[in-house]
Amino acid sequence: MGAVYLWQSRPTSHPLPPPAPIAAPHTSANRPTATVMVHVTGKVRTPGVYTLPAGARVTDALKAAGGLRDGAHPGVLNLARRLLDGEQLAVGTKPASQPPGAITTSPLDPTATVIDLNTATIAQLEQLPGVGEVLATRIATYRDTQGGFRSIDQLKEVSGIGDRKFADLKDKVRI
Incomplete structure (x- = not known):
């Protein structure tokens, strides 16, 4: 009788349920937002203030502003630089010896x-x-x-x- 009891009380394995999908991250008031807001001015087709995804580059801001006007050049702008929230991009300005206001x-x-x-x-x-x-x-x-x-x-x-x-x-x- 004891052997039957031991046999029935042995542990058995049960498969785990599949993992739940990971929810998209949400933004809270204490964390930075997932966007940056930049002011694009100068020799672009549509100057203005644009909201872009965090991590966007200067080239993305120029595209949002409709691109450069005909014959215009980006001047001293580094097109590959990541944008900072609240910054202003002056397109086609004369070179300065250092970033303005640095x-x-x-x-x-x-x-x-x-x-x-x-x-x-x-x-x-x-x-x-x-x-x-x-x-x-x-x-x-x-x-x-x-x-x-x-x-x-x-x-x-x-x-x-x-x-x-x-x-x-x-x-x-x-x-």
């Missing part, structure tokens, strides 16, 4: 430089105190993946920037 002076101290986090190059970010090539690259990568900085406090979210480094940088940058 480096300015402080109104309180005209000798102090203030760097725009959303438009500065890696080389310009390296001019900040205590920022080398690696940290400048991290700042630029964070900016590109997050759709730009919306607040200077977001610098604290960049790997390698703690409270002390942030205190050194906050008066030397702007958005």
